[in-house]
């Protein structure tokens with residue numbers, strides 16, 4: 279059986295729209311299993327076309343090639359790696375070595391790819407390198423450092439390391455001087471004693487000296503087939519299918535990584551920045567609500583507010599007006615759940631405004647806000663806010679607590695530490711009562727008393743206002759004792775200020791149009807946000823909730839900014855990675871073609887590049903995790919200095935959306951996705967380039 283049998287082999291090229299060029303006219307040939315067969319002819323006569331078809335790196339337009347009786351067209355795609363690796367070897371004019379790898383690895387590769395153990399592959403490589411007379415000191419040199427003659431001999435060593443049955447050589451001496459050409463030809467002659475060597479050359483002198491058979495082509499047609507020496511035709515069984523490789527993939531991947539170290543670092547950096555941003559943004563979104571809440575709880579009057587009944591006057595559109603009145607107390611107590619959570623109290627703000635006069639040594643300290651808390655009892659206030667002094671032991675009007683803002687304001691006003699100092703409240707407020715007989719009775723509510731600052735609390739420093747906290751229960755007791763003089767005289771019975779406000783018409787000014795609410799249990803802070811206890815016609819307003827809302831709004835703007843920034847970063851990183859991938863692809867499609875020509879499988883080649891990008895991914899993952907932890911600490915520290923938000927960024931590495939370790943999983947999947955894409959994209963591109971074209975480009 280013939281080693282190669284060619285029937286009616288034709289190659290046509292489509293040039294232009296409807297023009298066809300026949301590079302190889304129908305050809306019939308056969309080859310025996312040994313000997314050096316030369317294909318000669320002028321440039322453009324179709325020599326390369328023929329040898330490429332024979333070496334199976336090109337497909338014919340018509341006709342068939344049989345390898346030991348088996349048509350090339352019947353080869354499955356999965357048969358090719360074995361064929362290139364074990365059955366044939368190819369030597370090109372342009373060497374096609376992996377330039378950045380050592381001589382030894384270049385020669386070992388076909389053996390390693392074929393599944394030969396490393397030690398044995400090395401032995402075989404050393405053996406063939408000796409055959410082609412490469413000196414030992416060059417074994418660890420990079421292929422790119424060798425001379426042309428040396429490179430071609432290394433290429434031959436690589437082609438024969440797996441003892442192929444056919445060695446194809448397209449112009450192997452085309453780039454060499456005569457001495458080197460002779461050396462190469464001597465080696466090929468030696469090989470041709472046991473294998474078939476098919477050689478393309480236009481150097482007739484050399485061809486005549488070495489060939490056993492010369493085939494001459496002209497314009498794609500055989501014009502002469504001259505047998506010089508008779509050749510043996512041994513039938514040799516095909517070898518077992520090659521095993522899949524292993525160590526060589528890791529080796530090439532790590533060498534590629536080193537080779538493109540700077541570029542890989544750049545990709546890693548881009549990915550690291552993106553992942554870090556992603557971590558931080560998720561950390562921010564994860565804990566911001568919590569952080570805001572915790573910050574907003576830092577108000578001594580948290581959970582206190584007023585409740586009014588809202589009535590819409592005229593129309594439902596934009597121009598409708600609402601009028602507030604004090605709700606009916608019985609309704610509040612019996613028809614709603616409000617009294618379960620809140621203490622409902624009379625609001626004295628009509629007779630005791632927030633901006634009362636406070637004096638020290640007859641000097642007025644302005645801008646202080648007189649704010650009620652239900653009691654200084656631990657149940658009603660957050661005692662952890664106390665930073666100096668103490669909370670009053672009993673509910674008395676003359677013991678007050680200030681926040682640090684008020685403390686500092688007073689301190690600069692009176693020129694000394696106001697703690698335990700006595701201040702004087704000088705307050706009067708006139709009200710007029712209209713009787714059923716349309717008579718006007720005027721009375722004035724006085725609060726003239728010394729107060730002692732016994733404690734200082736530190737509150738959230740977002741939009742701070744200077745507050746003096748007094749005990750509302752004590753004020754209530756006081757109003758129950760003080761008589762409304764003129765009105766009592768008019769009705770001839772004792773009426774207290776408490777009665778006066780409590781029994782006022784709900785829609786009159788003195789009712790303050792509201793009741794005061796105080797959260798019964800400050801440990802149950804979240805219920806302050808639970809609007810469901812308030813029927814829809816009631817409106818609950820609270821200074822502390824207004825502040826909370828404004829902080830939420832402020833951070834909502836920040837949130838949009840942060841998400842926008844993240845989007846830009848991700849787009850930037852994807853662009854950088856794509857550019858890097860494209861650059862890698864430009865480098866690699868030649869390497870891929872070379873590896874294919876010595877029998878590497880497609881998925882093995884993919885794995886080389888996958889490993890390289892995975893390395894980027896893993897490094898970026900580790901770097902970004904550490905960087906995010908560090909940055910989150912730094913940012914949190916900086917923010918907490920500027921505003922009372924603590925742990926604004928909390929990386930959700932442990933629990934995310936209620937699931938354990940969901941976040942790290944998402945990040946890892948994201949990295950795998952990115953790295954796989956940046957591997958697959960160049961490979962998909964490189965498939966569009968023909969292996970033949972790559973290997974022949976000089």
Ligand code: ADP
Nearest residue numbers: 291293299301320321322323324325326327328
């Ligand atoms: P050579 O004998 O110099 O190796 P080739 O086999 O490379 O010649 O080319 C034979 C002819 O086929 C040439 O005229 C060349 O221009 C033409 N040819 C080769 N490849 C292509 C192609 N891909 N498209 C069109 N024409 C081609």
Ligand code: MG
Nearest residue numbers: 322325326327
């Ligand atoms: Mg050629």
